[in-house]
Amino acid sequence: MAAVLPVGSDLSGAMNRFLKTILEKDIVDAVLMPMKVPSGDSFAWIIMSDSSIVDDAEAMAPVMPVQGARALRSLTRKGEGSIRVLALMRPCEIRAAIELSKLGQVKTENLILAAYDCPGAVPMDSFVSDPSSGEDLFRKMLAGEDVSAGEVKPSCTSCVEFSMTDADLHFGHFGLGGTEVLLIPGSPKGMEILEALELPADRETSIWDEAVRKRREKQVASRDAAFEETGENIRGVQGMLNVFADCISCRNCRAACPICYCRLCHFESETAKQDPNSRLDSAVTRGGISLPADRMLFHTGRMTHMSLSCVSCGQCSDACPADIPVAQVFSFVADRTQKAFEYSAGRNDGDPLPLRSFMKSELSGIHEMVSDAEPGGHAHE
């Protein structure tokens, strides 16, 4: 069940008015949402306590400049915030925020996470070069019109978690023809907001449910096709090397990633640096090696560190100056690693991180790999 927000002429505008109202009524102390930058070619996260500023903000921005979870992290990295903040973000940003809260990097106590039905995002580079066509494109995407897959951010074309995350409040607008928005509470916090506004959650959501289901079906098919292609491209050590051969080691993928929060990444540490003489030895013993030597290690290493929490937001691809399909590869790997533990990053606040939990009897095949040697008596019973 959901409450209804009438839209009028402009979907984004209606959401703005809602956020303005909850600020004016002191239901929250501040709102975090995107606002167009003065030059008009991008958006920035603004946390606003003055309700008049909300008029200039954009509830649903065409692009994803900084992952919202990164913005949230900067607010709560030293513990829960002193004021109540509502953050309106894309579902992938909410999922990243939930992962970060499990990793102790975001504190959700004083936060209200709000998400909306995301139609996808426009790639950063094409938006910056032509903002007005980018905005037209995004309007079409919001209206549910067909746009060519090449114009949308690649990770968005295969996103299956575009709606209804574990947010406190969800703005559902798919399938409703742009005439109204459903306010779906996902937690007691979300319910409190609706109660404070005296909005009864009494509307059936079946039309919206059906629209979301249909879209998900389509997205699953396009994701499966994308996975198949990526799987073929990266198969074997040569495939993986070919995909990452263009890497210029700028580490932008890591900088843009919401999950990579380590203050000192292993790959910046002294221990990660290879001994020059061992490199020279390898050049001799192996015939030839590429330099810098750790590009492949960086990508596979980052994969092992964050793939269980990867939300497939695609920021890494957007940030790559060499146009490497980083997000497609990571998303492909993440899908498999997460399935291995029946986990889905950011879907549910209550699911423990796979490496923070275990079952005593599982994965028995792993230690039986040394099958010839029978286990003997234990050292201590």
Add this chain to the structure above:
Amino acid sequence: MSEWQPRILAILCNWCSYAGADLAGVSRIQYPPSIRVIRVPCSGRVDQLFILKSLQSGFDGVLVSGCHPGDCHYISGNYVARRKFALLKPLLEFIGIEPDRVQFSWISAGEGERFAEVITKITEDVRKLGPSKRLVKKT
């Protein structure tokens, strides 16, 4: 030139497997001199990156060994290690590293005999595979 000998990195937990290696030593049990040992406080300390990095650095094989399930000195470190390993294993196979190059086992402090068996087995497995050429592009 003498016959090629595999070089294998053995990452052993302090409380069980390292003590198992010690027991093999004091019991004078013979096993191939193919391993280089790194002692870690717990197999749970082993990051997947250690394994990737040792392969990149030119080791032909990697063995990670910890306490038997239920026997971890820190209660649950080896269960976590097992999960990490379960993740890394398919990735290694996917990028073309032969499964036998990287092995995982439980060896307790009382299993000197088993320690020698495990080392013999991984040495033979790696010897069959030959020197590691992976993770580094052969031009």
